[in-house]
Amino acid sequence: MSERYYSEAHIWVNGEEGILTFGITDHAQEKLGDVMFVNLPDAGDTVEAGKRFGDIESIKTVSDLIAPASGEVTEVNTALEDEPELLNEDPYSNWLIRIKADGLPGGLMSEEEYLSRKDEL
Amino acid sequence: MRYDIAVIGGGPAGYSAAFEAAARGMSVVLFEYGELGGTCLNRGCVPTKYLAHAAGRYHDAVTCGQDGISFDGVKLDHNRMVSRMNEIVGSLREGLTGELSGKGITVIKGEASVLGAGLVGCGGESFEASGILIATGSGSSKPLISGAITSDELLKLKTIPKKLHILGGGTVAVEFAEIFSMLGSSVTISVRGERILRGWDKEIAVSLSRSLKSKGVRINTGCDLTAIKCGDDETVLSAAGRLPVLPDIAGGLVEISEDGGIVADENGCTSTPGIYAAGDVLSGSLKLAHTSMEQGRRAIRHIAGENVGPEAVPVRCIYAGQEAASVGCTEAEADNAVSAKQSMLSNARTVISSGERGFVKIVADPKTHRVIGAQLMCERAGDMVPELALAIDRGLTVDEMLYSVRPHPSYSEAVTGALRNLSEKIDAL
Numbered sequence: 001m002s003e004r005y006y007s008e009a010h011i012w013v014n015g016e017e018g019i020l021t022f023g024i025t026d027h028a029q030e031k032l033g034d035v036m037f038v039n040l041p042d043a044g045d046t047v048e049a050g051k052r053f054g055d056i057e058s059i060k061t062v063s064d065l066i067a068p069a070s071g072e073v074t075e076v077n078t079a080l081e082d083e084p085e086l087l088n089e090d091p092y093s094n095w096l097i098r099i100k101a102d103g104l105p106g107g108l109m110s111e112e113e114y115l116s117r118k119d120e121l
Numbered sequence: 122m123r124y125d126i127a128v129i130g131g132g133p134a135g136y137s138a139a140f141e142a143a144a145r146g147m148s149v150v151l152f153e154y155g156e157l158g159g160t161c162l163n164r165g166c167v168p169t170k171y172l173a174h175a176a177g178r179y180h181d182a183v184t185c186g187q188d189g190i191s192f193d194g195v196k197l198d199h200n201r202m203v204s205r206m207n208e209i210v211g212s213l214r215e216g217l218t219g220e221l222s223g224k225g226i227t228v229i230k231g232e233a234s235v236l237g238a239g240l241v242g243c244g245g246e247s248f249e250a251s252g253i254l255i256a257t258g259s260g261s262s263k264p265l266i267s268g269a270i271t272s273d274e275l276l277k278l279k280t281i282p283k284k285l286h287i288l289g290g291g292t293v294a295v296e297f298a299e300i301f302s303m304l305g306s307s308v309t310i311s312v313r314g315e316r317i318l319r320g321w322d323k324e325i326a327v328s329l330s331r332s333l334k335s336k337g338v339r340i341n342t343g344c345d346l347t348a349i350k351c352g353d354d355e356t357v358l359s360a361a362g363r364l365p366v367l368p369d370i371a372g373g374l375v376e377i378s379e380d381g382g383i384v385a386d387e388n389g390c391t392s393t394p395g396i397y398a399a400g401d402v403l404s405g406s407l408k409l410a411h412t413s414m415e416q417g418r419r420a421i422r423h424i425a426g427e428n429v430g431p432e433a434v435p436v437r438c439i440y441a442g443q444e445a446a447s448v449g450c451t452e453a454e455a456d457n458a459v460s461a462k463q464s465m466l467s468n469a470r471t472v473i474s475s476g477e478r479g480f481v482k483i484v485a486d487p488k489t490h491r492v493i494g495a496q497l498m499c500e501r502a503g504d505m506v507p508e509l510a511l512a513i514d515r516g517l518t519v520d521e522m523l524y525s526v527r528p529h530p531s532y533s534e535a536v537t538g539a540l541r542n543l544s545e546k547i548d549a550l
Contacts, residue, residue: 057480
């Protein structure tokens with residue numbers, strides 16, 4: 001499995017063969033609290049770097065999901081439709097969406113950098 | 122006999138047009154071959170909302186233990202429920218009949234046909250009218266498999282089916298799934314696509330799907346509905362859409378589209394001047410009673426030579442346990458829009474009543490700050506959405522909507538919450 005990189009919007013990204021996978025970080029799920037609903041695009045939709053591609057509702061708040069890269073959505077983790085709490089259980093195996101993209105975008109952090117900066121983001 | 126207006130069809134589009142014409146001092150004749158009130162009053166909106174109400178009360182009775190209220194045994198007499206439903210429908214129909222007669226509208230029971238521009242035939246007699254409005258509505262499409270019933274027949278069942286299998290995933294399917302699941306049926310929905318409510322905002326579709334599943338409704342997706350094999354003990358409802366019902370119309374007077382509906386412009390004008398159409402009979406009709414009523418009224422205003430103006434933004438509602446409503450566009454549909462949501466989990470009235478997850482989502486144009494859409498899933502969504510429709514029709518901005526005060530504690534406060542979240546987002550852009 002390729003390495004994970006992190007955006008300032010608390011999204012992790014990893015890429016294999018032109019497909020990027022997005023998910024939320026452990027820090028994000030902790031701050032959110034119990035996840036009640038995950039709103040994601042459909043396969044075939046386009047996401048744009050820096051723009052909202054969905055949102056996560058928890059008991060406490062509604063948080064927008066900001067895309068770290070642009071591309072066409074190839075796969076959506078539909079298990080999250082009925083069991084959004086999976087994100088609290090394991091935010092790294094329970095990815096959100098996969099997109100077709102040409103490599104990783106710039107401006108992402110390594111795990112070390114993210115962990116040291118996560119509280120200020 | 123000569124009239125200013127001849128209306129064919131006594132449903133929402135037809136009777137609304139008749140009242141609108143009578144209010145302008147026009148002489149009106151209305152033809153209806155079945156019962157006044159059309160599908161809405163007799164076989165649609167009214168009876169289903171009654172059943173939803175009654176099923177909701179039964180559901181409350183068996184679940185109010187948490188409020189310290191309990192019963193020895195709650196009985197359900199479906200026969201009595203259906204009788205009550207028929208009483209209510211009958212009384213509304215009587216009221217409508219009285220109102221039509223009170224306004225001097227001539228009502229003729231019979232099957233009318235359009236013989237020519239300005240000429241209607243019924244029961245061997247001819248009627249001349251300067252304006253003709255075709256408002257003959259729609260009917261359930263043929264059952265997808267043999268042995269399946271339509272919603273008309275489901276409403277007449279004397280007993281609650283133990284097992285109900287619904288073919289189709291639109292509003293009719295979802296509402297009946299909710300009703301009969303609350304009444305104790307074991308319900309399954311089978312749909313062709315990847316989820317129910319395909320024409321709706323994805324969040325509403327997924328949320329209602331989840332809500333139904335949590336109540337024990339099974340949802341099968343990606344099905345070939347014509348190949349479904351149902352058990353002998355299953356009642357099968359075919360809810361695959363409705364088709365326009367056309368009266369006899371002399372050739373060449375109106376254009377009929379591929380979907381079987383009459384082609385008309387936003388004022389109901391068909392290809393023949395003086396012949397109009399409104400409601401479910403139109404090609405591409407949204408099949409909403411309130412939209413049909415507006416169309417009937419617009420046609421009359423056009424006949425009267427008035428400036429009709431643009432159509433009001435359509436509103437759609439689902440009454441299934443919690444309600445859902447949609448007006449204007451979703452963020453995904455707009456070219457450049459911003460949206461914000463308020464969860465109902467922090468809404469006091471919601472916590473008091475059901476505690477169920479819901480939301481109010483409002484969409485705005487980030488340049489003009491005007492509200493351009495809203496999607497709601499919450500209690501009383503159907504009563505909350507008119508405020509958003511008014512805002513969209515009048516081009517109100519987020520700040521203009523925020524100016525007004527909404528009572529506390531109310532469900533409508535969530536509109537203020539969503540507007541505040543939206544205002545913050547727009548400021549941050």
